[in-house]
Amino acid sequence: MPERRILSVWFPRLGAERLLRRTGLDSDVPFAVVRDTGQMQVLCSLSEAAEAAGLRVGQPLRDAHAMCATLVTKLQNPHQEAAFLASLGRWAERLSPWVATQPPDALLVDITGCAHLFGGEEAMTCQVIEEAAFSGLTTRCGLAGTVGAAWALARYARAVPGANRSGDAIDQEARATRSRAAKRRHWERGGAAPVAGVSRSNTRPFSIAPPGQARTFLSPLPIAALRLEEDQIAALNRLGLRKVGDLLNQPRGPLARRFGRGLLLRMDQAVGAAPEPVSPARVKPRLATRLTLPEPIGLIDDLQAGLERLVPRLCQLLADQGQGVRKVRLEAWRADGTMGWIEAGLARATDEPDRIRPLLAMRLDEIDAGFGIDALRLVAAVSEPIQHRTAAGHLDATAAARDRLARDTAVEDLIGRVGGRIGLEAITRLHPASSHIPEKTSQILAAAWSEPAVEWPRPATPRPLLMWSPEPVTAPDAPHLPATFRWRGRAHELAEAKGPERIAPEWWLDDPNWRSGVRDYWQVVTGRGERLWLYYAHGGTMSSGWFCQGRFA
Structure with missing residues (x-):
C-alpha cells in the first residue's frame, strides 16, 4: 500500500x-x-x-x-x-x-x-x-x-x-560569521x-x-x-x-x-x-429560493412583499427534504453587483412560514439598498432533520393534531425574536450538573440549542437563592460557630443557626477554589433577620477560616 x-x-x-x-x-x-x-x-x-x-x-x-x-x-x-x-x-x-x-x-x-x-x-x-x-x-x-x-x-x-549542503554554505559557518x-x-x-x-x-x-x-x-x-x-x-x-x-x-x-x-x-x-x-x-441539498425583480427596489414594503413570496417556497423545500431550518439568511443583490444580507436564528428547527417570516421582517431595515436591489435570495444556512411524517388513520391523525395544538412554542419564538436583536448565544438557561460541589450543581447552556431541564435533583439540605464567590468573614479561627462576626464591613450577631453540613472537595480534581480543604456549612440567621450561608474551611494547602458564600430568600 x-x-x-x-x-x-x-x-x-x-x-x-x-x-x-x-x-x-x-x-x-x-x-x-x-x-x-x-x-x-x-x-x-x-x-x-x-x-x-x-x-x-x-x-x-x-x-x-x-x-x-x-x-x-x-x-x-x-x-x-x-x-x-x-x-x-x-x-x-x-x-x-x-x-x-x-x-x-x-x-x-x-x-x-x-x-x-x-x-x-x-x-x-x-x-x-x-x-x-x-x-x-x-x-x-x-x-x-x-x-x-x-x-x-x-x-x-x-x-x-x-x-x-556544501562546505561553503553560510548556515554551516560559525555564529559570529553568520551574524x-x-x-x-x-x-x-x-x-x-x-x-x-x-x-x-x-x-x-x-x-x-x-x-x-x-x-x-x-x-x-x-x-x-x-x-x-x-x-x-x-x-x-x-x-x-x-x-x-x-x-x-x-x-x-x-x-x-x-x-x-x-x-x-x-x-x-x-x-x-x-x-x-x-x-x-x-x-448537501440546495435549500434556497430566488426572486428576480424586473426593476430595482429599495423600500421596506417592497422587501416585505418579496419576503412574503420567498418564505413559503423555502418552507416547501424544507418539508420535501424532511428538514427544519435553524438559521436563515436573506440575501439582497444590488444593481452594482454587491450584496447585503441579514440572518435570523431559531431556537427550534421548523419549516413553518409563520415562525420564520417575523424574525426576518424585523431586521429588514438593516439592509442597505444602495443603487437598488434587483434580486432576493432566501437560504437555509443551517438546517437539521425534523420529525418525519408517517401515514396514519383518523384516530392517530386527530391525536397528532391535538398534540400540535397543545405544544406551546411561545418560549422558542420569544428566544428567536430576542436572539435576533442580541444574538442567540447571549440567551442562556441553567441545567443540572452531576457534582456535589454547591457552585458546580448547574451548568450554563445556550437556550436556543438545549431543552429545558425536566427535573432538578434536590440536595439533602436547602441551598441559598443567591450564591457568590466565597467572601471572608472576620471571626475567631475555630470550627465552632461564633456568636458575633463581621462581614462586608458590618458586625452581625448570631440569632439562629442550623448545621453543620460537611462538604469535601473533589479529590480527583485540582480546583484552586477548594484548596482550603473540607468545609462545614451553616445556615445562619442574624439579629437583623438576614439568612446567610457561612462555612468554615478546615485548611488544606491554604489557611483555614470563616467565609460567606450565599444568602437565602
Whole structure:
C-alpha cells in the first residue's frame, strides 16, 4: 500500500484576486478587500501591488489610505468567497476524488497513488500552480505525508532543508560569521512568530517533503506552523521555544501540564503520530429560493412583499427534504453587483412560514439598498432533520393534531425574536450538573440549542437563592460557630443557626477554589433577620477560616 501523501493548496490572495477577476482592474493598481468589524474597517485580503506598497492584512483602512492614496477597496462578501472556494474544490477533483476545503482560502487534496498520472509529485504541483496562475490566482503548495506538515509547508516553508549542503554554505559557518553575513530574523531574536503570508524572498512557490522526512522539514519552521492558538504561540515564545524543532525535542509531560493536550495533538498530527483524515465535503441539498425583480427596489414594503413570496417556497423545500431550518439568511443583490444580507436564528428547527417570516421582517431595515436591489435570495444556512411524517388513520391523525395544538412554542419564538436583536448565544438557561460541589450543581447552556431541564435533583439540605464567590468573614479561627462576626464591613450577631453540613472537595480534581480543604456549612440567621450561608474551611494547602458564600430568600 503506498504511503499517504497530502497536498495543501493555499490561495493567500483569494479574496482580492477573486474580485480582480470580476472587476477587470489593472494588476498594477493597489487593491484590497475590506472587512467591517463593527468599530472600524480593516484589510482582510491584498493584491500583489497592495502588498508591494507596504500594506498588511489586519491594518485599519484609514491607515492604509494614509500610506497608499491610490488604494482601491471593495467590501468583503464571505458567502461569495466560500462559494468560490467550493468551485475551486470541484476543479481540484481532477487530481484526486479526496478533496476537502479549508475555509477561508485553502484546499486539501489526498493524492495518495495519483501523482504518477501527472508525471510525479513535482510535476503535479507545478501543474496546479500554472493552472491557478492562468486563472489569475496566486498559489502556494505544500506536499507531505500528513495534513499538518502539508499545511505548514504551504504557508511557512521558505527553502528546502538539505539543499546546498556544501562546505561553503553560510548556515554551516560559525555564529559570529553568520551574524556579520546576514541579519537574523526578528522571531529568531525573541520576537513574535511571523504571520502566514507570501514570502517575497522565496522564488519557489511550493515545498515537497519526501516520505518519512516531515520532521526534518518542519524543524526549522516557526511554531505557528503547528496551527496553534495565538496565546499559545506567545507563551511558547516567552519560554524561548520559537521553532518547531525546539518544541519537538521537549519532554511531553511538562508541555501537556502547562499548555494542555491540544498542543501535543497538533505536534502528533504534524509528524504523523496521530491520524488526521481528509474528508471530502458531502453534497448537501440546495435549500434556497430566488426572486428576480424586473426593476430595482429599495423600500421596506417592497422587501416585505418579496419576503412574503420567498418564505413559503423555502418552507416547501424544507418539508420535501424532511428538514427544519435553524438559521436563515436573506440575501439582497444590488444593481452594482454587491450584496447585503441579514440572518435570523431559531431556537427550534421548523419549516413553518409563520415562525420564520417575523424574525426576518424585523431586521429588514438593516439592509442597505444602495443603487437598488434587483434580486432576493432566501437560504437555509443551517438546517437539521425534523420529525418525519408517517401515514396514519383518523384516530392517530386527530391525536397528532391535538398534540400540535397543545405544544406551546411561545418560549422558542420569544428566544428567536430576542436572539435576533442580541444574538442567540447571549440567551442562556441553567441545567443540572452531576457534582456535589454547591457552585458546580448547574451548568450554563445556550437556550436556543438545549431543552429545558425536566427535573432538578434536590440536595439533602436547602441551598441559598443567591450564591457568590466565597467572601471572608472576620471571626475567631475555630470550627465552632461564633456568636458575633463581621462581614462586608458590618458586625452581625448570631440569632439562629442550623448545621453543620460537611462538604469535601473533589479529590480527583485540582480546583484552586477548594484548596482550603473540607468545609462545614451553616445556615445562619442574624439579629437583623438576614439568612446567610457561612462555612468554615478546615485548611488544606491554604489557611483555614470563616467565609460567606450565599444568602437565602
